[in-house]
Structures are given as structure tokens and as C-alpha cells.
Amino acid sequence: MVVDQLKTKPSDAETDRLFHALADATRRDIVARVTAGEYSVSGLTALYAMSFAAVQKHVAVLERASLVTKEKRGREQIVRGNHEGLQKARHLLDQLEMIWRQRAGRIADILAEDDERDLP
Amino acid sequence: MVVDQLKTKPSDAETDRLFHALADATRRDIVARVTAGEYSVSGLTALYAMSFAAVQKHVAVLERASLVTKEKRGREQIVRGNHEGLQKARHLLDQLEMIWRQRAGRIADILAEDDERDLP
DNA sequence: CTGATCTACAACCATTTGGTTGTACGATAT
DNA sequence: ATATCGTACAACCAAATGGTTGTAGATCAG
Structure with missing residues (x-):
């Protein structure tokens, strides 16, 4: 299933490539441009x-990520945005977000326990 | 307002630091650990x-990001997860996601126009 | 066919990165 | 008081990054 691919945890190397690719302003701009429309490599160079x-x-670098x-297409190489990478990145951040919320939940639990202790 | 800080677009350098910090498996593991609990630097080293x-x-690197x-605390340095950075990263990916959806919308519009042309 | 355009790729260079070891210093425990 | 622990920071090194130029192969236009 397609869903499985999303749930499958990307390898460390994959994740490294993903975030490293996003860690450069030029590359982020390229991603935004080719997501909005089509560009050849020389079109981007301009x-x-x-x-x-x-x-x-x-x-x-973006392609590997x-x-x-x-x-x-003819003599040109058309670059297009690939939603898959973006989704992976979001999924990874979501996992960290979950850890955060779990911790917040545990803290709330501890506070609740304290409240109980105060009860008669 | 606090909300303004979230809406303010981070600088390129800030974003570079953020994604670069996330582009390393050890650093991602540190983020997860210190988000779940507290660690001193030497506690992490273990x-x-x-x-x-x-x-x-x-x-x-994580702190700069x-x-x-x-x-x-005493002679130790306690490391804790900071939600701010995570939120920034998610916000940036959300923006790219928006560009993607806008494009999808435009494509739908173009298809709709074609349909209209086919009408009598 | 010829010339221009787009791409691929190698070689090179300066800077940054991710690791090491070593030294120094404040805080803690005995 | 002294030894130990946790940290900070500098100096060093190999490898990766981000850029360059140059060369060569396809494809297209005239």
C-alpha cells in the first residue's frame, strides 16, 4: 500500500539527505519554484x-533527497517538485512533535497525581 | 504578540541553521531524548x-538552531528540548506544502477552463 | 552540415564539518 | 585540601560542501 510507504520510517541516511537538502536557501528556492511550475536546469540557472x-x-542534491x-524533454532536463520528499520531512517533524506532546502529557499526569495526593 | 513570532518569516540563515541541525542522526536523537526528558551534556555523551x-x-549546533x-545546574549543564525550533521547521514545511496545493489548485482551474472550452 | 544550446561530468580550490586530543577552570565530594 | 567531575575551549585533522572552469556529448535551428 502507498500508506505503508508513509508509515515506513525512513533510514537515517535518507533523513540526513532530506534535511541537508533543505538546509540551503538556494535549494529551498529551487524547490518552491519547481513546485509552483516547470523549469529546465538552465532555466533555473538564469x-x-x-x-x-x-x-x-x-x-x-534535491533529487537524491x-x-x-x-x-x-528534448535536450532539456525538466525539474519538477516531488511531494514525496516534503511529506517525509513533515512526517519526521510530526514524530518529534509527538514526543513533545507525550512529555507534556506526562507532566500533566504528574501534576494530576500531586492533586490527588492533596485530596483527603 | 506571541503569534507574530510564529508568523514572522525566519531569516535564511536561521532556516539554514535549523535544517542543518536536523540533518544529522546523532543530533536528531539528542533532540528526541532531551525533548522526552532531561540530560546533562555528559549524560548524553554516555x-x-x-x-x-x-x-x-x-x-x-542544536542550541544555535x-x-x-x-x-x-550546579556543575552540570542541563539540556532541554525547545519547542520553538520544531515549530519553526514545521511552519517552513507548511509554506512549501501551501505552494504545492496552490499549484494543484491552478491545475484544477486549467482543467476546468478546458472543460468550458468544450462547452457549446 | 554547422553552429548554438542544454546537459553531464571531471578536476580543482577554499571553507565548513565532524571528529579527535589536550589544557584549564569552577563545582563537588572525601 | 585535594582529587574528581562536568564543562569550556583551542588546536588539529580528514572528509564533505559549495563553488569554479573546462571538456565533451546530444539535440535543435538555420
Whole structure:
């Protein structure tokens, strides 16, 4: 099932790649652009003050992190946003969020126990 | 207002620090541990196969990313999870998610226009 | 066919990262 | 008082990062 893929915990290496890919302003901008529309690699290069090869490397990093996909069209390579990577990242943050809420819950429990102790 | 702090877009450098901090398995584990409970830096060191100084550096990276806080207690430094960083990270992913949904919306619009063209 | 465009990839370089060891210092326990 | 514990920080090192230039292969336009 597709759901299984979401519930499957990504490997550490996968997660490393994901967050590392997001830890760069240029790459985040690329993700936003190609999620909103289609860009070739050279189309993206026009947007930034860096060489084609540099952008190419950024796209490769994003691709390895499942945040974008590339598809050959004629002599161009079309880059598109890939929802899968984003969902993975959100899922991982959700897990940390759950740990936080569990802790908050335990604290509430402890306070409740204290209250009980105060009862007659 | 507190709400303003959440709505304020974090700087690129802040976001870089955040995702970079999360892009390491040891650091993610530290975040999970100190979110669930309290640990001193040397208490954390006992958990990993690396030197005290290495763990100290990881904690420093997490602290700069607002993912943990440190508080001196006696001769120990207590590390605690900081919800602020997590929320920031989730907010940033939410923004990308929004771009995705907007695009999905536009595609639906385009399909709807095509349908209209087909009408008499 | 020829030339221009888009891509891939290697080689190189400066900086950052993630680890180490070693030294120093305040807080604690004996 | 002294030894030990927890921390801070500097110096060092290998590997990874983020950028460059240069070369070469496909694809398209004229």
C-alpha cells in the first residue's frame, strides 16, 4: 500500500539527505519554484548568481533527497517538485512533535497525581 | 504578540541553521531524548560512541538552531528540548506544502477552463 | 552540415564539518 | 585540601560542501 510507504520510517541516511537538502536557501528556492511550475536546469540557472554546474549540483542534491524529479524533454532536463520528499520531512517533524506532546502529557499526569495526593 | 513570532518569516540563515541541525542522526536523537526528558551534556555523551567534546559541539549546533536550550545546574549543564525550533521547521514545511496545493489548485482551474472550452 | 544550446561530468580550490586530543577552570565530594 | 567531575575551549585533522572552469556529448535551428 502507498500508506505503508508513509508509515515506513525512513533510514537515517535518507533523513540526513532530506534535511541537508533543505538546509540551503538556494535549494529551498529551487524547490518552491519547481513546485509552483516547470523549469529546465538552465532555466533555473538564469535565476541565480552562480554557474550552471553549481545549479546542476543543487538539483542533484534535491533529487537524491526525493524533493524534486528530473525528466528529459528534448535536450532539456525538466525539474519538477516531488511531494514525496516534503511529506517525509513533515512526517519526521510530526514524530518529534509527538514526543513533545507525550512529555507534556506526562507532566500533566504528574501534576494530576500531586492533586490527588492533596485530596483527603 | 506571541503569534507574530510564529508568523514572522525566519531569516535564511536561521532556516539554514535549523535544517542543518536536523540533518544529522546523532543530533536528531539528542533532540528526541532531551525533548522526552532531561540530560546533562555528559549524560548524553554516555549514549554515543564519541567524545564529550563531539557531543558538546552537537548540542551547540542544536542550541544555535533553537532546537534545545542549556541551563546551568550546579556543575552540570542541563539540556532541554525547545519547542520553538520544531515549530519553526514545521511552519517552513507548511509554506512549501501551501505552494504545492496552490499549484494543484491552478491545475484544477486549467482543467476546468478546458472543460468550458468544450462547452457549446 | 554547422553552429548554438542544454546537459553531464571531471578536476580543482577554499571553507565548513565532524571528529579527535589536550589544557584549564569552577563545582563537588572525601 | 585535594582529587574528581562536568564543562569550556583551542588546536588539529580528514572528509564533505559549495563553488569554479573546462571538456565533451546530444539535440535543435538555420
